Every structure is written in C-alpha cells, then in structure tokens.
Amino acid sequence: MTGNKRRMTAICFIGAVVFLSTVTILGSFWQEAAVETDFSRKNLAPCARYLFGTDWMGRDMFIRTVTGLSMSIRIGLLTAAVSAVIAFFLGLSAAVMGRFVDGIVTMMIDLVMGVPHMLLLILISFACGKGFWGVTAGIAFTHWASLARLIRGEVLQLKESQYIKIAEKLGKSRFYIAFFHMAPNLAPQFVTGLILMFPHAILHEASITFLGFGLSPEKPAIGIILSESMKYLAMGKWWLALFPGLFLVLVVLMFHCAGQAVCRMIDPGSAHE
C-alpha cells in the first residue's frame, strides 16, 4: 500500500513540475506574441486556432494567459525565495538569539499578520512605485511572516531536544548549533513551506494586478486579463473571463499538489497517515 502511495506521490509531483515548467518556459518564449495586436482577428470565440478566443484588440488569449501565468510563476519564484530567506533568518534568530530578539521578531510577525494582507500589499507596492518591481517588492515583503513563525516554533522545539542540549554542554557556540545542528533538521519544513508559498504569491500577484495597482495594461498579467474581461461579461463574452480564471486555478492547484507531494516525500512520517 505504502509503496503504491509513494509512487502516486512521485507521479503527482513530477506531473505538477512538468506542467508548471512547461507553462513557465512557453510563456517566456511568447513574450512578444502576447502583446501582439491584430485587429483582423478581434473578438473571436474560442476555436481550434485560438483556444481561449481573442479579445477586442485581436490578442490571442491563450498565449496571453500562458504568458501572464508564466510571469506570475516567475514573480512567485522570486518573491517566495526572498520571503523564505527572510523567514529563515528571522525565525532562526528569534529562537537562537535570546528573549529580546525573539520579542522583536514575534512583534514584527504579529504586525505583518495583523494588517490585512491585501492592504499591506497595496501599501508596499504603491510606496515602491507600482509596476513590476512594486508588485515584486510588495509580495516579497509580506509573505515571510507565517513561515517565520513556523520556523521559530520548530526551533523552540528543537532547543529542548537532547542532542542540542548535549551540544551546548560540549561548548559549541549558538551559531554553530543553529547552522550545523538545527538547520538540517528544519530543511523539510523549510522546503515544503517554500513551495506552498508560491500559490499564495501567485494569487496575490493576480489580485493586485486585478485591482490595477500593478502593471501597465498592455502587459500580459493574469489579474489584468481578468479585470479587462469583466467589462465584456455583460456582452456575453464569457470566455474572456472563464478560461484564464480556470487556468489560474489549475496552476495554483498544481503548486499545491507539488507542495503536498514534497511534504510527504521529505517527511516520511506523513506517508503513513
């Protein structure tokens, strides 16, 4: 039974990774095609040639959606990496560097988590001058809190374990213990947390571009595509909203799958659940 489940998990993981990398790579090749307008083919319903139809400027919505999601994934990768690094160091230092630092870090975590996420995101993006870097900075600086809290908790637990106490008695420095004894133990949580952060980042990128705080409207971004499509719902052009929306959901679910699969593989205990 377990072998079968492991194989399923592996297949899930590989499937998700292949799908996501295909989207990412195709999207980066289609940068040019995604902004290309051709008025001779405007307002087409979905057909074999244009899977998701075309919009009022004759842009191929399939290419535009894939490119938009590709950008979302890349922003997701970048911001999740930045967030994870922040979270890792803050979480670790909170637990290792004594009560005072712990107090400050916990306060920062509560602060960031206490402010509604979208609000904070909009605030930071706006302050950083909107646009691509505004969005990236906004997402990167708001997603670390929950992972930092998780890591801090893990470290607090590890501190009580025998081998850490022995290491302390042997006179190893706090930093030696943190990096050589604790960090390897944190790896599973860290990696899984990192992967599970992508979908959050992507959804938030989608929402902020949807609200118009992000990128210039000719840029392919999933939020822009969705907000433009709203205008055409009343005219019955449902495909402009439905397919890009479904595709976004699909990508997010794939990330979720991949994250869960990694979680099972790295943390063998959970495979027996």
Place this chain on the structure above:
Amino acid sequence: MKFKCQEGIEYSSTLLFLVLFDFMEKFLMKGWMRLSKFKRRPMAAAVLAAILFASGISGCQKGENRIESQETAAQAASETKGKGPGDGKTEAGMDVEAKDSVIVVMGPSSEPEAGFDPAYGWGAGEHVHEPLIQSTLTVTTKDLRIDYDLATDMKVSEDGLTWTVTIRDDVKFTDGEALDAGDVAFTYNTLRDTSSVNDFTMLKEAAALDDTTVEFRLNRPYSIWPYTMAITGIVPEHAYGPDYGRNPIGSGRYIMKQWDKGQQVIFEANPDYYGEAPKMKRVTILFMDEDAAYAAALSGQVDLAYTSAAYSDQTVDGYHLFSCETVDNRGFNLPAIPAGEADENGMALGNDFTSDIGVRRAINLAIDREAMIENVLNGHGTAAYSVCDKMPWYNPAAKTEYDPDMAEAILEESGWRKGADGIREKNGRKAEFALLYPAGDSVRQALAAETANQLSEFGIQVDIEGAGWDTAYDRAQSTPLMWGWGAHTPMELYNIYHTKPDGAYAEYSPYRNEAVDRAMDQALESGNLEESYELWKEAQWNGTTGITQDGDLPWIWLVNIDHLYWVKDGLQVAEQKLHPHGHGWSIVNNVDQWTWNWN
C-alpha cells in the same frame, strides 16, 4: 428584473473573484496547518476574511441602494407619462399622449463633483457644454459661430480691450428676481477670482453701466471672448454662496429639481423661460459605468444611454445606435527638439528620434486613418488632421492623405535605412520610440497599438506603455503620448502650439515657431471674429510655415471619435452640433428640443 440582474452581475462578479481568491487562500491554509505542528489558526486569515465579508456586504448594500433609487427615478419619470417605460407591450399599443420626459445615462465622470456652479467647471470646465440651468450671454451655433442668448448686441473697442454687451431686460431668475447687468458683472468678476478650471486671466474687470449694459475691460486683446461668453452661465448675485453648486438658481431652460449624488440629477423645465418653451418637461440624468449603461438599455429602462465602439456591434431591441460626429480627437505629440535640455524643474525635454522633421512627416503619411477607424472604432469615427477639424478656424491645408510610398521615400531621404532586423537605423541609432497612453483608457490603448502596428511596416519600432496622469504630463515632454482634445474655441490651438508666455516652448510638447506664435497673437488682437478665423488658419499654415504636413508638424492627429448612444425608438434627438472632447453633457445641449414620436 433584468436591469437589477445585470447590475448585479457587475457586483457579484467582482465579489466572486474576491471570494474565489479568499477560498483558495483558506484552502492553501490547510496545507500550512498540516505542516505546522502547532495547530494554530493564523489570525490574519480570519481578519482578512472578516474584512472581505464586511466590504462585500457594504458593497452589496451600496449597489442595491443605487439600483433602487434609480428605479424610483425611472418610475417617477414614467409616472408623468402614466406608462411603464420598460414595458414593451404598452409601448406598442399605446394611445399616444404626448410623452415629455426623458431618461439619459452618462458616465460617472460626467457628474459635476462640485455641483452646478460655473466657477467650479459646470459648463465652462475641461469639457465645455451649455449649462442648461443658467443662461449665457452668447451661444455657439451648429457651425460653431456665435449667436445671442441673453445678449442683444455686443461691441468691441478699437484696441480690443473693452467689450460692451447689452442684454435683454425681460429675464427673471427662477426665484422671481430679475436678471440685470449687475448679475452678469458679478458672475464674471467671481469667476475671474475663483475659477479653478477655466482661464479668466485676460479679464481685468466687468462692470454694469446700467441695468442692461455690461462692460468687460480686458488685460489683453482677446478676440474670441464671445466663445468664453458662450459657456459661462450667469449666476444671481443675491443668491450666490458656497452652497450654490448644490442649489443652483439660474434663468435657463431647466430648473434642477433633485440631485442624488453619485446617482442621478432631475431637471424640470423652467415655466418662465424667456425663449421658446422646452418640449421636454422633465430630464433625468443617471450616472452609470459603461457596462451598466448597456445593461440599462438592454432592460429598456432608459431612453438614451451612452456607449462606446466596443459595444457597437451589439444590437438592443427597441433601440438604435445613434452616432454623433465630434471634434473629440485623438492624436499624439512628437517632441520637436532633440533630447538634452531640461526645463526649470529639471524635467527632461525633447526626443532625438522625433526631433527629425523627416521622421515626423513620414509618420503623418504612414498612418492609414481609415484602417484605424475601421479596426479600433468599428467604423465610428472620422479621420483627424488637426485639433480643430471642421471648425470655422480649421485650415484645410492640414489634410494629409495616406501615402506609404512617400513616407518610405522621406525616411530614405532623411537617412533612415533598413537594418538587418527590418528596423531602420541612422548613424547607429534605431528608429524607435515609446508611445504612452493613459492606463485606464482602452480606446487610446487600442489606438496606440494600431499606430505601432502601422508604423512597424515602415521599419519604425514603437513600444506602447500605459501611464497614469500623475506622470504622463511630465513624461510627454520627452515621449509621445496619446492625447485627446477638441473644444469649441480656437484657444485650443493656442494652448497646444503657442509658446508658453513665460517659457521657452509650448506647454504640452516642446515646440516653438515664432511665425505661428505671431499669427495667433494677431488673431487674438483682431477686432473682428471673421477676420480672426483667417488668422487662426494662417497660424496653422501660411504658405511657408506652420504646423501642418509641410510645416513643423509637432503633433500627429489620428481620428475624431464619434460619440455613440443607444436611443430608444421614437425618441427624436434634435440635430447636434459637433461634440467637443468629453462624452458627457454635450448630448443634452438641446434636450429642450427633443421630442417623442410614435409612428
């Protein structure tokens, strides 16, 4: 009701997206909790959900209020007729009693934020129109020449500095007080001191000589003063105060009966109006977004609703598409000086590519305006060659036919040769520029995209980019921007092409030509309107220099956008004069002459 349902879609789809985001967020949280050994539910999710919920509810309520009150408005309006306006059956077999009310839908931005006070832009603002509630001294005619409203005669002194206007003596404000020259003088002096949206700096003072004569003393000659008089509503001196915008009293064709901010304005005909009595006794204006306006037409609850080219291929039962020609033009500026300079605030001026006159001329010839109208506007537009097409001061020399061969030839002649990648080069510089457009305007975005497509065939690379108005004005000094202009006054030529009084270049795009400046100065000093038209034309092209194809060409004009409306069958909209920029109040300039006609 279908109306409600369609309005609902707008809100519910926004909500749906937000709920979807929220749902996925929660779903993902589960993953987090699996991972976390402390089963602590993060507070943030709860807070976020609560806020979403609260905003959703309040959004809903707001939406419903709005719909309800609009329905009451529609019902109230229909009561005067005694039939439900949305009811197709009654319409068909209706025994025709004269219906004399009309419901018009405009965009939310048409609602005058500061109320119906001329000092804050009512009528005389960025988008000019007749003020309806107030009378004006003059009016513009269908061919945009000058006729009288309150005025009975006007004279200008030899030096152009003193205008003497006599007015009618039989005009009363709607509160019963008579309108005399004192009110006129008061209005102009007030506007000179407080108007934030219109230029009154040329006015030194206005003075009432007697009850029916008013004298305007100007700081500088201003021959087109009658065009300013045509948009300035006269307010009563005895009833003017900070609250005037909300409770306007005038002497015009209509009385403002009710204003529900953010929703609607109701006008009723002024029973004591001195001119021809308005045929439409009641006019209701609703403010809605474009998609809501379309939905309102679909449900048959309004009589006239604005729409855009994007909707023009749709059909609505019981309505026809009504298209008004305009001078609401779109075009882009080409900075006419090389890069390197900066203005007093350190803003970069100029552009090395567009400062080449050969490039500017070639671009003007390379634009296929008819194709652009077909592609972007679904055919609802006219080619634009200047900022003032079809106005009495338009110089037909500006007309430029699409000529691809000539465009190629000019580019070759100016030294721009095609490189290996198909893009032209000269001295190692690529033939490319960025074209900005206002980020929220989909028509300008499409025009920019079409411009880029057309120019790419000539080896010119254009990258389009959305920009907010907070930065667009400054960036336009060095980067072409897709603008929209068009007004019922030659002053627009002055604003665009004339050197700033205290600056080195014109205001919106760096350009300077002394001959052009001189002709416009002379036009303003001219004592006679007809004569000044000729001088305005001369400023555009005088045979040797100007701003047209053979001149300096600092701006390229693309199209005049037709203003489109869904009009209920049977409603006779009176003949329109060319609409200026702004798809709003212009349509109701002559609402008093509209009629219903059931055949």
